[in-house]
Amino acid sequence: MDRWPDLPADHPFGPTNLPYGAFLTRDAARARIGVRIGDEVLDLPGLLQADGLADSSIWAGALLEPTLNRFLELGHTAWAGARAWLLETFADPERNDAVRRHLHPLDEVELVLPFRPADYVDFYASEQHATNVGRIFRPDQAPLTPNWKHLPIGYHGRSSTIVVSGTDVVRPSGQRRPKDAEIPTFGPSQRLDIEAELGFLVGGPTAVGQPVGIDEAEEHLFGVMLFNDWSARDLQAWEYVPLGPFLGKSFASSVSAWVVPLAALCEARVDLPEQDPQPLEYLRGDGSGLFGLDIRMEVRLNGTVVARPPYREMYWSPAQMLAHLTVNGAALSAGDVFASGTVSGNAREERGSFLELSWSGQEPMVLDDGSERSFLQDGDTVTITGWAPGPDGTRIGLGEVTGTITPANHPG
Amino acid sequence: MDRWPDLPADHPFGPTNLPYGAFLTRDAARARIGVRIGDEVLDLPGLLQADGLADSSIWAGALLEPTLNRFLELGHTAWAGARAWLLETFADPERNDAVRRHLHPLDEVELVLPFRPADYVDFYASEQHATNVGRIFRPDQAPLTPNWKHLPIGYHGRSSTIVVSGTDVVRPSGQRRPKDAEIPTFGPSQRLDIEAELGFLVGGPTAVGQPVGIDEAEEHLFGVMLFNDWSARDLQAWEYVPLGPFLGKSFASSVSAWVVPLAALCEARVDLPEQDPQPLEYLRGDGSGLFGLDIRMEVRLNGTVVARPPYREMYWSPAQMLAHLTVNGAALSAGDVFASGTVSGNAREERGSFLELSWSGQEPMVLDDGSERSFLQDGDTVTITGWAPGPDGTRIGLGEVTGTITPANHPG
Known part of the structure; x- marks a missing residue:
């Protein structure tokens, strides 16, 4: 596993963690799903759409929603597919610039509940x-x-x-x-x-x-x-x-x-x-x-x-x-x-x-x-x-x- | 209160009850909100749209949804508005034919849960x-x-x-x-x-x-x-x-x-x-x-x-x-x-x-x-x-x- 550029190897949000959240930016009316890397959040819909994945993959389409619920519905094979793509994306040095275009510093976003709780x-x-x-x-x-x-x-x-x-x-x-x-x-x-x-x-x-x-x-x-x-x-x-x-x-x-x-x-x-x-x-x-x-x-x-x-x-x-x-x-x-x-x-x-x-x-x-x-x-x-x-x-x-x-x- | 034509005065679903439900017809993919009268169900979206109310009233718009949840969100003044309109509609002999065009016998529909339960x-x-x-x-x-x-x-x-x-x-x-x-x-x-x-x-x-x-x-x-x-x-x-x-x-x-x-x-x-x-x-x-x-x-x-x-x-x-x-x-x-x-x-x-x-x-x-x-x-x-x-x-x-x-x- 390559280490994400400029991130100390012992950072708790390195490229093997990749937790999901949801965030609002100043001018957005609707929350977006994000993935944390270091002290930044990756705008997942942004990168998925730039990659053209959002149209071709069911899990990517679900991650355009404002909550994780659609993604959660898809089940574990979809989760594994998304995680494999994320791990690969962060491990590939040639993709660093593409990822960087969709990062927001955490102190510039508001984190919101990333799911609608059911029971x-x-x-x-x-x-x-x-x-x-x-x-x-x-x-x-x-x-x-x-x-x-x-x-x-x-x-x-x-x-x-x-x-x-x-x-x-x-x-x-x-x-x-x-x-x-x-x-x-x-x-x-x-x-x-x-x-x-x-x-x-x-x-x-x-x-x-x-x-x-x-x-x-x-x-x-x-x-x-x-x-x-x-x-x-x-x-x-x-x-x-x-x-x-x-x-x-x-x-x-x-x-x-x-x-x-x-x-x-x-x-x-x-x-x-x-x-x-x-x-x-x-x-x-x-x-x-x-x-x-x-x-x-x-x-x-x-x-x-x-x-x-x-x-x-x-x-x-x-x-x-x-x-x-x-x-x-x-x-x-x-x-x-x-x-x-x-x-x-x-x-x-x-x-x-x-x-x-x-x-x-x-x-x-x-x-x-x-x-x-x-x-x-x-x-x-x-x-x-x-x-x-x-x-x-x-x-x-x-x-x-x-x-x-x-x-x-x-x-x- | 006029009695709805042809309904015995002691029918438990007369024109002063008017409970809400949701139903599917044979060829519908999506549930519709209905109101029970006698042994029939009034297709509420059908009548509201025929009346032109669905565009002008917020409560009527909410009743076009497949569940009552949007209507429930609107609160008690909206509920009172909808009920007043329903009571009036059923009490007005001149509206009988308009209502009849949107009735389904109960044995021709499938009743479904009319709300998404929250807590x-x-x-x-x-x-x-x-x-x-x-x-x-x-x-x-x-x-x-x-x-x-x-x-x-x-x-x-x-x-x-x-x-x-x-x-x-x-x-x-x-x-x-x-x-x-x-x-x-x-x-x-x-x-x-x-x-x-x-x-x-x-x-x-x-x-x-x-x-x-x-x-x-x-x-x-x-x-x-x-x-x-x-x-x-x-x-x-x-x-x-x-x-x-x-x-x-x-x-x-x-x-x-x-x-x-x-x-x-x-x-x-x-x-x-x-x-x-x-x-x-x-x-x-x-x-x-x-x-x-x-x-x-x-x-x-x-x-x-x-x-x-x-x-x-x-x-x-x-x-x-x-x-x-x-x-x-x-x-x-x-x-x-x-x-x-x-x-x-x-x-x-x-x-x-x-x-x-x-x-x-x-x-x-x-x-x-x-x-x-x-x-x-x-x-x-x-x-x-x-x-x-x-x-x-x-x-x-x-x-x-x-x-x-x-x-x-x-x-x-």
């Missing part, structure tokens, strides 16, 4: 996170529910409030029951939290009643994103029995602007932690779906690194989550998103939520400026970054997902 | 249902959770598996834990159930961070549908702790083909049951949102009436559900759907699920052919019908939602 499911795939939450929320019971090691627990979330990195998050209001109170009160959440997760963007639609086997699941996994599942713990604790989280989560979920193709993460594949008891056959298959991903994440609160969650320790694989999601015959749509659930490792500094990092407020975090936090204050900014190992010691960057809390609209 | 939320708004389920699933605890009378409990469901009445439902497979077993087994659901509900179709999109007050909620309620929230009780019982129902519900939810405008249900408005304790202010407002709906439902299993659930006994009002759904700042999209949760009254024959009717299998139902059922067998057909009082002793029909169970794709 959104959030999983709960970290054993350490589920154990911590169980200890905090249900101290009188076993931390893991009896089903936890038999299936990847998940639930549907609100897809219309998935927002792109950089979008402010308005502090949600709602009901919560103060400790030892009989009845609830209403007001802005006082325990506003994050969940550092990985999100998976799904394509290759399927029909209702047709489960996707675990060995085929990978064909529907287009790419990965960093994901922040903002959570109002006080709302959640009061509302979630018996039907699960609702308003404690549905106000906003933030995703990184760049979708890194799963195909760019070959070197990041690792074995899963041991699964004991052995899961049922539909969650095992021939074993090819049982891969983890070595993605290192970093959570910053107002600039201070407060956690480094290790994705490689997640108990359930992305293919297991997708196979489970469809085993009852639920259809997949282009633009479906599922997230992993909070990524937490064994060490305290590897926990992916403030609930766990501050142990429900008992052990506040200390920031570099000396201030303390258990949960988020208005004006606080949370930024999650991530990267994975790439070929030849390079890094595959996942960019960042960032958001700032603005005051509630409904003062309590 | 879907299912509530749990019947006190009797929640009490029955609590007694069955959690016999060692109080039947209602402490939050139940303080907020309308809800959760997000899968919108891509919302299907139109008449669509077959493939029996879902999945994990369930047999009674007294330590570990789960995999196979087709053995406790496949229904939930007779009312669905609400939402329009008038809102921005993230902007709650809809209860007094404004009605402006976002376009219309109502009959809704069957098929439920695999064995999958649900094993998976739902702690994050709520997932695969036990996400394989299919069926809706009636006709969306009855809320504006057609003025005579059906009734007082809510008493709410004690009084809910928080955001669920009360000036009181205008605290209306129930006198909709009578009938559930048939293979032709035998097994239940008559009374919607008027629902504890939470549709406006309360919508206000609650957005109080944390969650945005509304055109095409959002929320359902009421199972409608159950006090009497045994008023229960809207087989779980309750058979008391979890202990008291099977006896059908007219002498056979017994607790849960659904392959080949069984469930049909839910409904109607509400209309003006002058007439009836507003909601039509039906029907579905037949086909065998599982994954035999266990």
